[in-house]
Amino acid sequence: MKPTIPSNLKLPRPTVKRSSLVMISLWGASIIVILITYPLAKKIPQLHTELNATRADLAKIKETSAQVRQLSGQLNELTLKEQALTRAIPDSGNAPVIFEQIQKVATDSAVSLNSLNYTGETGQNKITSTSTEGSVGLGIVVSGTFERLTKFLETIENASPILTPENLNLATSEGGEVSMSIPLTADFLIVPPLSGDKLIQIDLSLLNSPQTDAATQNALGRQEYKFNVDTKSGIGKRDPFVR
Incomplete structure (x- = not known):
């Protein structure tokens, strides 16, 4: 005999737990994320x-930027030192004391000094990176008796300027006076003041050393000029150029 099920009896419906739905959703989302990010993940080593x-x-x-800054600093320093050397070289606006000394010799020789000009634009007054000597050109015109001019020339020849006799230009005038044009070259050295004849050696090839830079800068700050020969008239005895 078969069992009978009461008509009013309701069987429970099959249910799915909520936690299972959450897990399924998470797995699905993970798969979607993987599908999206996988192409990007492949590029990670390349990136x-x-x-x-x-x-x-x-x-x-x-x-490179640091090297440029360093080179720029060195260039500025070299430019400053070049300007210092350029300013140190005598020019037409920086007349040497030798002018006054020549005037004194002319007075002592009783000749008339008609003209005394700076002619240093010939390019002789240059100082190279390792040289501390140069020369300036002077042009003078004097007049007087032959005997007095002879005395003047002897004094000048024995003094600092070096006479160039082959370029002398003589002209006679009334009364027995002689007018003479004389080109001179006055050699000079750069020397430290009050230190005898010891020269300051300026070597621009060593400027990469801070110690050398400081020493060179100090040397430039102390420099002055003197003429490079012994004299009998007093010309060139540690006579600096006026600066």
């Missing part, structure tokens, strides 16, 4: 390599 290359380029740029 890492590119990042390292960019960092290397940035390091090179920083190194």
